[in-house]
Amino acid sequence: xxxxxxxxxxxxxxxxxxxxxxxxxxxxxxxxxxxxxxxxxxxxxxxxxxxxxxxxxxxxxxxxxxxxxxxxxxxxxxxxxxxxxxxxxxxxxxxxxxxxxxx
Amino acid sequence: xxxxxxxxxxxxxxxxxxxxxxxxxxxxxxxxxxxxxxxxxxxxxxxxxxxxxxxxxxxxxxxxxxxxxxxxxxxxxxxxxxxxxxxxxxxxxxxxxxxxxxxxxxxxxxxxxxxxxxxxxxxxxxxxxxxxxxxxxxxxxxxxxxxxxxxxxxxxxxxxxxxxxxx
Numbered sequence: 001x002x003x004x005x006x007x008x009x010x011x012x013x014x015x016x017x018x019x020x021x022x023x024x025x026x027x028x029x030x031x032x033x034x035x036x037x038x039x040x041x042x043x044x045x046x047x048x049x050x051x052x053x054x055x056x057x058x059x060x061x062x063x064x065x066x067x068x069x070x071x072x073x074x075x076x077x078x079x080x081x082x083x084x085x086x087x088x089x090x091x092x093x094x095x096x097x098x099x100x101x102x103x
Numbered sequence: 104x105x106x107x108x109x110x111x112x113x114x115x116x117x118x119x120x121x122x123x124x125x126x127x128x129x130x131x132x133x134x135x136x137x138x139x140x141x142x143x144x145x146x147x148x149x150x151x152x153x154x155x156x157x158x159x160x161x162x163x164x165x166x167x168x169x170x171x172x173x174x175x176x177x178x179x180x181x182x183x184x185x186x187x188x189x190x191x192x193x194x195x196x197x198x199x200x201x202x203x204x205x206x207x208x209x210x211x212x213x214x215x216x217x218x219x220x221x222x223x224x225x226x227x228x229x230x231x232x233x234x235x236x237x238x239x240x241x242x243x244x245x246x247x248x249x250x251x252x253x254x255x256x257x258x259x260x261x262x263x264x265x266x267x268x269x270x
Contacts (some may be wrong), residue, residue, distance in 0.1 A: 083115045087152035096150045097132040
């Protein structure tokens, strides 16, 4: 559980999970939208794997990454909601601070 | 929306056996500005609902002895209301407020927020909330915040999609 929270603490990993929610994807395809090396994305996937949030199948060399929906469901606990709400809020505050002039 | 900048991480901790929740988050802007975004009602309204436009600030007097009341329309059509008082507000430094979700009446948490000045015109915001009991903490955060403050994000998938869109 702690591992899963740590894993979800990173925006790239959350974006990866969001992408996987539409179906299994290969590491190459996952890396594409990010300005990151394939190695860096692989590391993120390893963290998600260790947290049991995703699994990888042996499909020749492709090894697509699959979302583990039951692990995600477990995470919809109160603290996860607290985190998500605050994260959302503070991103919104970031945007506002960028928009308004300094005094 | 943020573009090339990396989003500052949010740390949330809830110790075992103690009815507390702590958070810590840095901002790439000076403390005066972060404080102003809390005190100025027009600015506060723009971020506290995290982008949803169905949040009404019925009262928001961010000063010592002031009060607040927010009402949010849930996806289910219900209105969720929250209220409290600002016990103390020290400009650009510190505030203590009470928090009550009206769907969970008479159970009040006390929240302190510290605005910490960092080098390079940056700010660290630290929050510490104390609940009357463990059940109150888990219940208020679980039911109050989930259904009220965050009715639009009931499903984790939606939340994740939203975050993806924001990247």
